[in-house]
Amino acid sequence: MRLYGYWRSSASWRVRIALAWKQLPYDTVAVHLVRGGGEQRSPAHRARNPMAQLPVLELDDGSSLSQSVAILEYLEERYPTPPLLPSEPVARARVRCLTEIVNSGIQPLQNLSVLGALEQAGVDSRGWARRVIREGLCALEASAAGTAGRCLVGDAPSFADLALVPQLYNARRYGAPLEDLQLLLRVEAYVSQLPAFVAAHADRQPDAERPAVTG
Ligand SMILES: N[C@@H](CCC(=O)N[C@@H](CS)C(=O)NCC(=O)O)C(=O)O
Structure with missing residues (x-):
């Protein structure tokens, strides 16, 4: 899987925690929310998500999911263990x-x-x-x-x-x-x-900026 995200995009961060919690390997593609007027507004990203927002999770078959909560629901159904929803x-x-x-x-x-x-x-x-x-x-x-x-x-x-x-x-x-x-x-x-929350923290992402100036 491939996650299009941004280090301090809160919606991307939710998905990062879920992927780490379920120990699912994925590649990260950083989409800068500010640079050049916002890379999320580029035609390439709009083709992935017409809302021009992050995150987008690309699945192994090449199809894409957007809306972080829909992505969480997908991950929960596809990889139910360990769970992120109670059973009751x-x-x-x-x-x-x-x-x-x-x-x-x-x-x-x-x-x-x-x-x-x-x-x-x-x-x-x-x-x-x-x-x-x-x-x-x-x-x-x-x-x-x-x-x-x-x-x-x-x-x-x-x-x-x-x-x-x-x-x-x-x-x-x-x-x-x-x-x-x-x-x-x-x-x-x-x-x-x-550990999953530690790994997913914004400041630990490869595209994190120090000192934080944008986004
Ligand atoms: N409901 C959407 C919200 C997505 C969203 O607002 N993402 C923000 C980053 S956290 C974004 O891409 N903002 C870009 C913009 O406002 O131009 C989800 O949960 O995925």
Whole structure:
């Protein structure tokens, strides 16, 4: 498999954790989200994903999948062990609910293209990002109160934790306050030391920039 991603693309990061968790080998192709106006907007990348976004996972037969949560679902069905969803239906639905709070309730509001459009309209895009991330993470904290163990749902990592970790990274990047989100910080501390989460971290990717200046 081949993953088209970017080191601090949060959606790419979710997929990297899943691939590492399931110990699936893959090649990485870095698509720079800023350079040259954004390589994701090139005709070559639009042919892979007409939304001009990352990630894209190319399968061994040459076909491509986009949308990180659809990719996670595919990997879970194709490579069920070790799992990233619990076996019990209500717990599975709770994982998907928490995942969607991030995937559809936070990340799209602070995506690069949205922040760019806000800037062009004269809006304080960092302030906007801080606000929507903070509001979404407060909702995530409250929603996970009844489900969390060591992880957001129970004691085993799931899609929800894969969504959480990169979103907290973005929260820090934009300066959203996190100190009172004790449940999220506790889960992050636990999962972040697991080898798959360590390997998938943005700062460990071959295209990571130090000091970070873009994206
Ligand atoms: N729902 C999509 C979101 C994909 C997405 O927004 N990706 C970002 C990086 S995390 C991107 O490619 N942004 C490019 C842009 O805004 O131009 C998914 O989960 O794959």
